[in-house]
Amino acid sequence: MQEYDRRVAAGRLRDDEHQRGIIQNLQHLHDELRYYKAPAIVHPTIESLKPEPVSVFGRLFKNAPKEKKLAEIPDNLPRGLYLYGDVGSGKTMLMDMFYETLPSGVTSKTRIHFHNFMQDVHKRLHKMKMEHGNDIDGVPFVAADIAEKGNVLCFDEFQCTDVADAMILRRLLEALMSHGVVLVTTSNRHPDDLYRNGIQRESFIPCIRLLKNRLHVINLDSPTDYRKIPRPPSGVYHAPLDSHAPTHADKWFRFLGDPQQDHPRSETQKVWGREIYVPKVSGRAAMFTFDELIGRPTSAADYIELMRSYDSFIVTNVPGMTHRQRDLARRFITFIDAVYESRAKLVLTTAVPLTELFISKAEIQDSVRKDAEDRKGQKETGEDLDDTMRNLMDDLGMNMKALKNSSIFSGDEERFAFARALSRLSEMGSQEWVERGMGLEKDGGKKDKDTWQRVRSKQMEDSM
Numbered sequence: 001m002q003e004y005d006r007r008v009a010a011g012r013l014r015d016d017e018h019q020r021g022i023i024q025n026l027q028h029l030h031d032e033l034r035y036y037k038a039p040a041i042v043h044p045t046i047e048s049l050k051p052e053p054v055s056v057f058g059r060l061f062k063n064a065p066k067e068k069k070l071a072e073i074p075d076n077l078p079r080g081l082y083l084y085g086d087v088g089s090g091k092t093m094l095m096d097m098f099y100e101t102l103p104s105g106v107t108s109k110t111r112i113h114f115h116n117f118m119q120d121v122h123k124r125l126h127k128m129k130m131e132h133g134n135d136i137d138g139v140p141f142v143a144a145d146i147a148e149k150g151n152v153l154c155f156d157e158f159q160c161t162d163v164a165d166a167m168i169l170r171r172l173l174e175a176l177m178s179h180g181v182v183l184v185t186t187s188n189r190h191p192d193d194l195y196r197n198g199i200q201r202e203s204f205i206p207c208i209r210l211l212k213n214r215l216h217v218i219n220l221d222s223p224t225d226y227r228k229i230p231r232p233p234s235g236v237y238h239a240p241l242d243s244h245a246p247t248h249a250d251k252w253f254r255f256l257g258d259p260q261q262d263h264p265r266s267e268t269q270k271v272w273g274r275e276i277y278v279p280k281v282s283g284r285a286a287m288f289t290f291d292e293l294i295g296r297p298t299s300a301a302d303y304i305e306l307m308r309s310y311d312s313f314i315v316t317n318v319p320g321m322t323h324r325q326r327d328l329a330r331r332f333i334t335f336i337d338a339v340y341e342s343r344a345k346l347v348l349t350t351a352v353p354l355t356e357l358f359i360s361k362a363e364i365q366d367s368v369r370k371d372a373e374d375r376k377g378q379k380e381t382g383e384d385l386d387d388t389m390r391n392l393m394d395d396l397g398m399n400m401k402a403l404k405n406s407s408i409f410s411g412d413e414e415r416f417a418f419a420r421a422l423s424r425l426s427e428m429g430s431q432e433w434v435e436r437g438m439g440l441e442k443d444g445g446k447k448d449k450d451t452w453q454r455v456r457s458k459q460m461e462d463s464m
Helices: 002-009 017-035 056-061 091-100 114-132 139-149 163-178 205-214 244-256 300-309 323-341 361-374 385-391 412-428 431-435 446-462
Strands: 080-084 109-113 152-156 182-187 215-219 265-271 274-282 285-289 312-318 345-350
Touching: 002 091, 017 080, 017 091, 017 182, 017 215, 017 244, 080 091, 091 109, 091 152, 091 182, 109 114, 114 139, 114 152, 114 163, 139 163, 163 182, 163 205, 205 215, 244 274, 244 285, 244 312, 244 345, 265 300, 274 300, 300 323, 323 345, 323 412, 345 412, 412 431
Parallel strands: 080 182, 080 215, 109 152, 152 182, 285 312, 312 345
Antiparallel strands: 265 274, 274 285
8 A cells, every 4th residue: 555655646646546445455465464374385295196096897987087185275374366357457557566565474476477377287287197197186286386486376367268277277276275375366357257158167167166255356447336436346245354354344334325425323223112223324324243233132023124224234243153153143044034125235244255154164064974974874975075065155056965964954944044045145245236226237327226216115115
């Protein structure tokens, strides 16, 4: 941020509020890297990457060698950045500034054009196959080599147009992250638009999920807005609760509220003689911490009353809820249902990714393991635990195969509520949902805003 201010003062850059917000995200990562210590790189042995001996039955049916399991991504790995925008949006300038001002604690760093990076990766993989056979799983070894050269890796122009790249990219990036590599990349398109219409694109979807879950996705294009405050460059959901989280919530509160005309204040709403304290209000937007909204005894009637009073909700510091917090989880799901059914807008800062809000990864592992022990001798499903976690959020399409009969849920109703909440959160996180009724759609404007308000008013009347 100091470098940006210096360039503005020198007349090299024009002071731009939207760009300044993006610089703030870069500053947050810069601050995290100042105290980040990457783990020591552990190279896999060549022997460990060779396929296990295949049975006669396997050779008959030509089963493909199973991929080696990668190490876990460290819990302390700072979340990287994915900056996307059209030509002329300032991607190169921002990357230059970030790379040049990395803190001295970053002992090694690499910056490379993504196309050149992938060419180098394929050359290395080809060399390994020539030396050790076609069945060797070279990705973990190559990733370790790359990680040794830079624990901050900056890509220019991230894209995927080649099926060969698409088939290895998710595993390559995950392997780099498992070695503690922080990724920062620029691109011309949103992760959801990568490899669009590509061959076997369904195999590339896990890579898109990895990018969205492990990198802050930020739009560099200054949006056309009918109001003075620009739309925040990131999505409505933010995890984890890092230094970016408060900024994320404040930006969305300013965007969805009206702080210039209606100074933020607290309010009290009444439901059946009881009072609901709303700590921060501006315009038709209300902001709570999770404890303020869900941590106290509240009911569906309370949430419906809030929906009548406000169009947008910013809820901060949402924790991951294990089976010990089932009451909180049920209450939060009831709130999500109320927001969804009233067509209101929802912004969250969460401690964990959405998929782990109501059930932790450790719980899933423990439950599936116990269920597997209980079903010893029965036919296996053929889906290992890692695949369960990886597929759990197939565009939030809920691949629940290994969880469906798990004892972790108390019954069908709870299982359904869990899946429905994630599905609704996914829909409410879409650009279409966020911009609906705000006049921001390409074919929208005032007419669209008025129509949305009429529809929402009718829904509120029906709920009375």
